[in-house]
Amino acid sequence: MRIATWNVNSIGARLERVLAWLELNKPDVLALQELKCTDDAFPLMPIQALGYEVATLGTGRWNGVALLSRVGIEDVTRGLIGQPQYEEADEPRAIGATCGGVRVWSVYVPNGREPDHPHYSYKLEWFAALKATAAAELAQSPERPLTIIGDYNVAPTDADVWDIAKFENSTHVTPGERQALADVLSAGLVEVMPRALKGEPFTFWDYRQASFGRGWGMRIDLIYANQAFADAVSDAYIDREERKGKGASDHAPVVVDVDLP
């Protein structure tokens, strides 16, 4: 089974790329982030035409997540246990479903903006809700393969950014955010490390300053999984090629192959 995650930075703007990528790479499940559209506006038909069932969670111009599956979508869950609000709104940042016997979550962790911004504390609270959700799922079905994939908006180590010196007083690399990642893992998950097919092992390059060409990237799109899933992994990689050219998302897809029935 092939599972992938991709922050597409608007499904509307990225539709042709997403359709082409699905046809070429044939994932069984694709977790999307940053749909930037409502559920009603999601382009269901062309994706269904490729054989995928779709579950979405989107409210408009910000955020939005989805799961596409050609191995079934059951027991769809929208939102996290104890998910915090931001400015009194429930943001669409997490959706889970069972696809071909694997429990898959697509997550879009809040950015944080700046370490002293309210969005940063919201980010840490959001991680606590993610941990609670992971713990509950693991308690309910400890042996069922589980993966929580998406845009975590944290670089796990200094090696996961192109130049740690450029990140003074920046989010994505603070001890608090990295502790939040460790707390999520402590619920009973491990990280599946992807390999770089070519070039540096980043998953995001800012649109500005020709960052992609300069190698100014970050690895913030992560694969977390329980042991049952991790034990079945045969390969995992970053599709850096998809970041190239006009009309690319600023994130590359991350793919994981598992030997599961």
Next chain:
DNA sequence: ATGCCCTATGATATAGGA
């Protein structure tokens, strides 16, 4: 090296991205 921002919106500016 595959290039010096991109996206959606009460849109001709703005917020958000990370």
